[in-house]
Each structure stands twice: as C-alpha cells, then as structure tokens.
Amino acid sequence: MRVAGIGFRRAATVASLRDAVERAGGGAELLATAASKAEAPAARELAAELGLRLCGLDRAVLEVEETLTHSARVAERFGAGSVAEAAALAAAGPGARLLGPRVVSGDGLATAAIAIGRDE
Numbered sequence: 001m002r003v004a005g006i007g008f009r010r011a012a013t014v015a016s017l018r019d020a021v022e023r024a025g026g027g028a029e030l031l032a033t034a035a036s037k038a039e040a041p042a043a044r045e046l047a048a049e050l051g052l053r054l055c056g057l058d059r060a061v062l063e064v065e066e067t068l069t070h071s072a073r074v075a076e077r078f079g080a081g082s083v084a085e086a087a088a089l090a091a092a093g094p095g096a097r098l099l100g101p102r103v104v105s106g107d108g109l110a111t112a113a114i115a116i117g118r119d120e
Contacts (some may be wrong), residue, residue: 001117004028005088008110016045020105020112032091055091062086068101088115
C-alpha cells in the first residue's frame with residue numbers, strides 16, 4: 001500500500017495539501033495525518049477530491065515512528081519529528097519505508113511524505 005502522510009498549518013488550503021502530495025510523488029491509496037488534523041476542512045476536501053480515505057492517527061501511534069526529518073516544535077506538539085513522515089509510516093503498517101523525506105508545498109503551509117508497505 002502507498003500512503004501519503006500530510007502535515008500542515010492551520011492556514012493551509014486544499015491547494016497547499018495537493019501541491020505537497022504531488023511534490024512527494026503522489027499515487028497514494030490512503031491519506032494519513034495526526035488525529036487532531038484529520039477533521040480540518042482542507043484535509044477532508046483533499047481526501048474527497050482524490051477519492052481516498054483519510055486516516056487520523058493518535059500521538060501514541062505517531063511517536064513510535066522513526067522519521068527522516070525532525071522539527072523540535074512538531075515533536076513537542078505531536079510526538080514525532082515529522083507528522084507527514086510518521087503518519088505515512090504508521091498507516092502503511094509494520095515494515096513500511098519512506099520513499100524520501102517530507103517535502104514542503106510551494107506556499108510553505110503543508111508537508112507530505114510517501115510511504116510504501118512492506119509488500120511493495
């Protein structure tokens with residue numbers, strides 16, 4: 001399974017999120033983010049636009065994932081160095097790996113990372 005993990009600021013738009021996912025490589029079968037962000041209108045709109053399920057993950061799930069990048073501010077708030085990377089890995093399941101580090105949208109308001117499951 002190919003999962004797009006997303007992280008974003010409150011001001012992010014659907015265009016911000018779409019741009020980040022596209023820059024990360026796209027082609028996801030599932031969107032994932034922190035549980036507190038899963039209800040954001042922009043995230044829900046993107047999931048609907050792409051025809052994907054949006055998975056919100058609790059801090060306890062995110063904080064056990066090893067991320068390639070690290071933000072102290074994000075770690076303090078969400079327990080993971082990168083919400084996008086941790087969400088992608090957690091949702092893709094045990095043995096998942098990132099295709100690369102998170103990427104940032106052109107407007108700087110969103111990040112995305114793609115993880116693939118162990119079977120890919």
